[in-house]
Amino acid sequence: MKARGKRFGDAYALAFENYLLKRDEESLQAAYELGRKAVAAQLSMLDLAAIHHGELVAALQRSDQAKTELVTEAADFFLQSLSAFEMVQRGFREAQETALLEKTHAAQLHQLADAAVTINSRLSFDDMLQRVTEQARQVIGAHCCIASVDLVDATIINWKISCSRAHSAWRKLGHEAELSNLYSEVTGGGHPIVMTQEELEQDPTWSAFVRAGKPNHAVNGSLVTPLTDRHNQKLGSILVLDKHEGAFSEKDQSILVQLAQMASVAIENGRLYEREHRIAETLQRGLLLQQLPRIPDMTLAVRYLPGAAGVNVGGDWFDVVALPGGRTGIAVGDVVGRGVRAASVMGQTRTAFRAYALDGDPPEKVVARLNRLLPTLDRDHFSTMIYLVWDPEDGMSMVSAGHPPPLLREAGERISFLDHRVSAPLGVLGEGVYRCHRFAMEAGSTLLLYTDGLIEQQGGLDLGMMRLRDAVATDTDDVEALCDQVLDHMLDTEAEDDVALLVLRLD
Template sequence: MAPTTPSPRPSAALDPPIALEPAMAANGIGSFDWDLRRDLIVGDARACRILGIDDPAENPGLPPLTAESFLALLHPEDAPIVRRRVEHAVRELGQCGAYYRTLFADGEMHAVRFRARVLADEDGKPSHMVGFVWDATVELHKRVRADRLALLREERTRFIKEAARALSEATTMQDVARVFTELPLPGIPPDGLILAVLESGRIQILRSTGYDPAAPPPYDHVPLDADHPAALALRTRTPVFLGSRAAYQERFPGAWPQVSPSPKQGWAFLPLVASGRPLGVCLVSFDEERALDSEDRTLLSTLGGMVAQSLARARLHDAEHELAAGLQRVLLPRSIPPLPGFTSAVRYLPAGTGLQIGGDWYDVVPLPGGHVGLVIGDVQGHDVHAAGVMGQLRIALRAYAAEGHPPAAVMARASRFLADLDTGHFATCLYVEVNVDYGAAYAVRAGHLDPLVRRADGSSAIQPVAGGLPLGIDPENSYPVTRFTLDPGELLLLCTDGLVETRTVDIDAGMERLRVAIGGAHTVQAQGPDALEALADRIVGAAADSHDRDDDIAMLLLRWEGPAEARPRQLRRRIPQADLQQISEVRGELRDAVRRWGVGDLADTVELLTSELVTNALVHTDRDALLTARLYQEGGEAGPARLRVEVDDESDLWPKRRTPGEQASSGRGLMLVEALADAWGVDPRGSGKRMWFELIHHQ
């Protein structure tokens, strides 16, 4: 609203005593008179200037200034306050004062203070309000600055808290560098940020923002003894602030040529020192000249100290992680050897807490005779000691398996080995020997989880395996063998309990969830190594995302592809003299082989006659026996198949056919062979002999 002025004012109310005029003029104080009855406000020349209105003495034609037109000049937030105070003073015939803001015609914001008293007439009713007014714009600016500084301090306090939280969550040096270079500094927004670390006597950039990535970095690989602001900050342990390019060139002429192409105009080099050790430098740069005040420097120095502590912690974490990862890489197999007839995938995931190293392991061992050994195990504990015990146990178990010992003997020897180490640790383990030709699997379990099998049709199940005590508890404990078979395309999964058990999920529920995860038609549609690797990633990825996981994970997936087309239909096994259990296992393998060769109706006869020949060789000699079974196809695919089984031994004693009495417990073996076989015989060899029989299978 345009300012107004009343008609001629009563001079007695506006003219201060002559003694006060010099003081009021010196202090810029004006006076005013508000006629409450006629609602007219008049003021002297100084009051008009302070209020931002034209002086009526100079512009007699201006409209009068009323209460409403006066209040319209005030800031919308201040007008109600002034109105309430004036109304209260009028009711009480008292005094009032106020501070308010007003916008001048030129658009500039001013502040005014006034102090007034209400005068009464002879009837005791309010008639005039007279008082003084003075300019408070300086005070307004102070208040604005104070409010701005208070807001800035609040923002900086909040920034320090947020930065502390973000840096406390940074676990690696790269995490610290990322957090620092993404920080929005309040009040002094930077145009460039660099975090550099001290490595081998040189300051090397770890991460930067606000710099041209195509240009050579101006602060990389700076020697610690160089005449350079970053080096000086580290040597003296004090920040270096350069507010202009001239200041940089004057203080560091040797380093200036390298920096001069950069458009930066201001710099702050903050040393990163933790426990008295220099770690690196934070660089904050600006595209304009920047003279940082004491509060800005305090903020940056505080930030540098926080980054230094976080960087020291992250460096220790990185060193521990690298040590743990290196040790784990040495203890676990570098790679899985190629296995003809098999596709495999393995995964190891350390625990999410601690040194991220533990006693879980896996192994795949090529064995004599076309077999492969699968091992999954877990040594008690999640520390370096457990990892060391795991490494020794893995090597010992691998050696026992590679020597050709049967699964039960491998496990028993490994248990005695761990007990003899006297480490105070025990271990769970599952060992499975798989026949690469026929898919027969022989499993032994020492306190470990059962394996899971996914069938070719997509169904999946937990494969029960008879178990014994964990390794290292009882050196004399024996381990029963469980035999099962795999069909071509079927998958075997071995894992440690970290994959299925968490603080909120028990083992049974975890095993069921894993069984469902590997089953289903979608898991069998894609074949080949890539499909198996994708399945392994999906299984382990789900476990890695769990917030409840605090154990290591080891997993081994093996898919039997079946015998290759060029592979001969042959089974060849050596049967030790003193290992009667091997006879049963060989009979089972021979039955599986005959079934896979398409002559399964001969299985009973083959098993019976083979048992007679093998038993005869072992009973009447003191050496091992060698069993060989072959299937020959005569006359093409449509012709009959001839199954020949040979048992070699090293005895020169030839079998004699005899007729046993009714009460005799032996002597019928060759009679059964002669009666059931289509052909049989005994052939001499260089040392020993070969007994054989043949069965003809017609299509």
């Protein structure tokens, strides 16, 4: 900096002396160029004034010209240089400010893209709405954001609040403060609304809200935009409050509107998603066996877990049927697919199974009849199934249609997957061939039937089957406790797929 200042000072002295000698436009133009060079040399206005003052004193000492006249002429040179300096510096500042604004806007757009991914991730409705508030607050650069959504005709409102650490008191307002007046005011318009600090202080609804969260704090404006569905009906609003720096800008409005549009789509889809999930789960539970029959010398327990939030309800089913001749039919199946339609096909398949089983046909014939029936119900769905018939005189008979193998824990504590003959799932081959496999099962033995959701949660089928063997390593006579033991061991997190588990023990 000192070297640049000295070089500039030498150039200024030479140009200034030349101007005093010639006093023409060309020599005055040099002052203009010096002003531009002063900015490039990163000199301040005081630096420029000090250099000029030093050269003026030196000129007064060596000149015989009247001092007043010399000072006046010197002032013209300095003012020319100063005007160029200010003009260039102003342009430089404006360029810096513009660059900063563009950089900020680019960062907002990048954050907006990240927000789109986050908001549309598979989350529960409440979690998604909370993410909306957090993303909006960060993207816009505000201390507080409130997202509100009508749940039932605007009579019930779901509030989510995100605040910076310095304004954490506002977080309590969604639970403790009366916000209905605030909600009606912010959702009144169908377009973004900006309020300044002064307008907030003069509005009684807003001033009460601000005081409740941050007494004696001047809130730096607010920006709110509506949430609307695809039919332009209002879902709620997103409000950002107390901007970090400066006022809310038109670019802030544009960013928030885009974020609101993404959130509106996610909210509407989330509502439809959860609604279909509830319908499917209700339908599925209604179609499943509600009470296990009492079977002599056999103890049964069953568990059914629907998939994670959303329409992951599938077609898992099970049934236990008392058959003629003291026999017992036991079946577990899985209609491949999700949602209401899969649950409906599952109900029809289970009903047909019960009817065919009660006819007294052997297991392979019952399964073959179901295979022919399924394509007539829905060509887009097929089902795996395993059907066992317990006969106290002849032991266990089993037919599998593409289903995972049962796990047998024998009375002597030997644990093994049954080596069964797997055939094609129901509905895949029009004339599938299903063969029956028979095996002995002694008193004190336990058999586990399950759907693939139990063993596919982590690491694939092979690892899942290995973990299932470990889950029954500790024996228990209580089949209810064994069900819970298996599920606790196998499902470390919320199940993505449906899980059906049926445990039977010969007493």
